[in-house]
Amino acid sequence: xxxxxxxxxxxxxxxxxxxxxxxxxxxxxxxxxxxxxxxxxxxxxxxxxxxxxxxxxxxxxxxxxxxxxxxxxxxxxxxxxxxxxxxxxxxxxxxxxxxxxxxxxxxxxxxxxxxxxxxxxxxxxxxxxxxxxxxxxxxxxxxxxxxxxxxxxxxxxxxxxxxxxxxxxxxxxxxxxxxxxxxxxxxxxxxxxxxxxxxxxxxxxxxxxxxxxxxxxxxxxxxxxxxxxxxxxxxxxxxxxxxxxxxxxxxxxxxxxxxxxxxxxxxxxxxxxxxxxxxxxxxxxxxxxxxxxxxxxxxxxxxxxxxxxxxxxxxxxxxxxxxxxxxxxxxxxxxxxxxxxxxxxxxxxxxxxxxxxxxxxxxxxxxxxxxxxxxxxxxxxxxxxxxxxxxxxxxxxxxxxxxxxxxxxxxxxxxxxxxxxxxxxxxxxxxxxxxxxxxxxxxxxxxxxxxxxxxxxxxxxxxxxxxxxxxxxxxxxxxxxxxxxxxxxxxxxxxxxxxxxxx
Ligand code: HEC
Numbered sequence: 001x002x003x004x005x006x007x008x009x010x011x012x013x014x015x016x017x018x019x020x021x022x023x024x025x026x027x028x029x030x031x032x033x034x035x036x037x038x039x040x041x042x043x044x045x046x047x048x049x050x051x052x053x054x055x056x057x058x059x060x061x062x063x064x065x066x067x068x069x070x071x072x073x074x075x076x077x078x079x080x081x082x083x084x085x086x087x088x089x090x091x092x093x094x095x096x097x098x099x100x101x102x103x104x105x106x107x108x109x110x111x112x113x114x115x116x117x118x119x120x121x122x123x124x125x126x127x128x129x130x131x132x133x134x135x136x137x138x139x140x141x142x143x144x145x146x147x148x149x150x151x152x153x154x155x156x157x158x159x160x161x162x163x164x165x166x167x168x169x170x171x172x173x174x175x176x177x178x179x180x181x182x183x184x185x186x187x188x189x190x191x192x193x194x195x196x197x198x199x200x201x202x203x204x205x206x207x208x209x210x211x212x213x214x215x216x217x218x219x220x221x222x223x224x225x226x227x228x229x230x231x232x233x234x235x236x237x238x239x240x241x242x243x244x245x246x247x248x249x250x251x252x253x254x255x256x257x258x259x260x261x262x263x264x265x266x267x268x269x270x271x272x273x274x275x276x277x278x279x280x281x282x283x284x285x286x287x288x289x290x291x292x293x294x295x296x297x298x299x300x301x302x303x304x305x306x307x308x309x310x311x312x313x314x315x316x317x318x319x320x321x322x323x324x325x326x327x328x329x330x331x332x333x334x335x336x337x338x339x340x341x342x343x344x345x346x347x348x349x350x351x352x353x354x355x356x357x358x359x360x361x362x363x364x365x366x367x368x369x370x371x372x373x374x375x376x377x378x379x380x381x382x383x384x385x386x387x388x389x390x391x392x393x394x395x396x397x398x399x400x401x402x403x404x405x406x407x408x409x410x411x412x413x414x415x416x417x418x419x420x421x422x423x424x425x426x427x428x429x430x431x432x433x434x435x436x437x438x439x440x441x442x443x444x445x446x447x448x449x450x451x452x453x454x455x456x457x458x459x460x461x462x463x464x465x466x467x468x469x470x471x472x473x474x475x476x477x478x479x480x481x482x483x484x485x486x487x488x489x490x491x492x493x494x495x496x497x498x499x500x501x502x503x
Contacts, residue, residue, distance in 0.1 A: 093117035102133040111142030123148030128481035136417035156432025159415040182415040197222040247294035249327030250439030256295035283322030301340040312347035317374030325442030426493025463495035
């Protein structure tokens with residue numbers, strides 16, 4: 001008996017190591033990929049787990065195309081040019097100094113992580129964007145992105161996207177920024193050191209932002225001019241403002257509604273605001289946990305909101321928000337805000353004067369967890385006695401207590417790909433790129449379109465030339481990043497489109 005046991009014990013490690021050795025050999029030929037195993041842990045009992053789980057993919061493509069392997073020293077763009085829809089581009093660890101622009105559909109851009117080493121996109125403080133995509137059904141995963149000036153990962157009018165497991169550090173204005181996308185997942189990313197929003201969902205629908213860590217940025221997670229979004233299970237700390245849901249006036253999509261913010265941990269978002277002067281986020285008071293501005297049907301549930309010195313949750317209309325120009329086509333009020341149970345502690349201990357004045361008028365003392373300024377219609381709050389509040393005394397008690405029935409807002413069948421013909425290219429580029437920094441009226445990162453129109457109204461070619469090679473013009477604005485990755489035809493088309501706008 002005894003001998004037999006010993007033999008078994010020694011055989012198991014031997015087999016184990018042999019297996020490892022073999023898998024190492026094969027790894028040398030084909031890089032490791034994301035595991036295709038889909039079974040779930042069934043628990044120790046005889047019954048399998050049946051709980052509904054969130055959707056893990058919004059793309060039905062099987063990735064049966066070619067695999068293009070990119071080694072350090074090669075460029076990712078060469079692989080993108082060679083790739084066809086359905087292909088996977090696998091990027092091996094190493095440093096890559098380039099902007100990757102994907103204007104094809106069904107492409108999976110996949111970093112290969114080996115012993116913790118990731119492929120790194122390094123912008124040298126010189127390049128504007130790391131990854132830009134305008135295709136539909138795009139996956140971007142497993143990269144380390146650092147030292148770009150504009151965007152880490154930006155989507156322009158691409159539907160069905162998955163952005164996951166990336167680390168984005170000290171990278172300009174936006175970390176992850178899908179714009180005008182329908183049906184997308186942003187999960188398991190770590191984003192820090194961003195001077196506007198670490199994760200910025202702009203003018204998009206059916207979005208799931210989950211399990212990310214965002215910190216040391218001006219805005220942590222922003223859901224802006226977007227609809228049907230869930231933000232859950234994120235760790236949002238040490239930003240100026242944690243999670244924001246907004247309507248930015250002057251953009252082509254005029255509203256934000258149906259947003260669930262749940263199960264996030266929002267801690268110590270007290271970082272001094274370092275947003276570009278005059279930009280909308282530069283008006284966020286340091287110490288804001290959640291900010292709801294002019295967005296409707298926002299549910300805030302089961303978050304842990306601690307140590308945010310201005311307030312745990314601020315609800316405001318456009319009139320009371322700094323750096324905001326009113327848009328006659330946007331409803332300025334945050335209506336149907338629903339605050340369910342949240343754990344709030346140690347917020348508002350160094351709050352802003354506006355909140356202090358409101359507290360005084362309500363004869364309240366203490367540090368506010370929840371501050372509402374301006375008008376908000378049909379809003380409700382559950383168990384308000386849990387918090388120190390100001391401005392919500394007249395809100396109704398909510399008639400429900402959880403959002404358990406809503407697992408996700410992602411679509412059951414992928415969104416139809418956007419078809420962009422040549423004629424529409426200018427419009428798509430304008431909406432996808434320029435609106436990130438230019439609004440029709442009012443200042444964003446760049447000057448308003450109205451001003452640009454007075455300069456270039458009879459000179460679209462001049463405008464097109466400027467964006468290909470911008471020179472610094474204004475003292476009080478940063479330099480505009482060059483848009484030379486757009487071809488000449490698209491540059492002229494976007495110039496003509498920008499000059500034709502009337503609102
Ligand atoms: C990352 C932000 C950003 C993006 C994206 C951006 N711009 Fe700008 N743009 C700026 C800034 C900042 C300025 C002001 C630069 C200055 O005055 O030096 C500017 C200025 C301009 C000007 C004024 C030029 C002049 O002669 O005064 C034009 C025209 C312009 N942008 C067009 C565009 C177009 C078209 C797009 C989209 C293809 C675009 N911009 C995308 C930030 C941006």
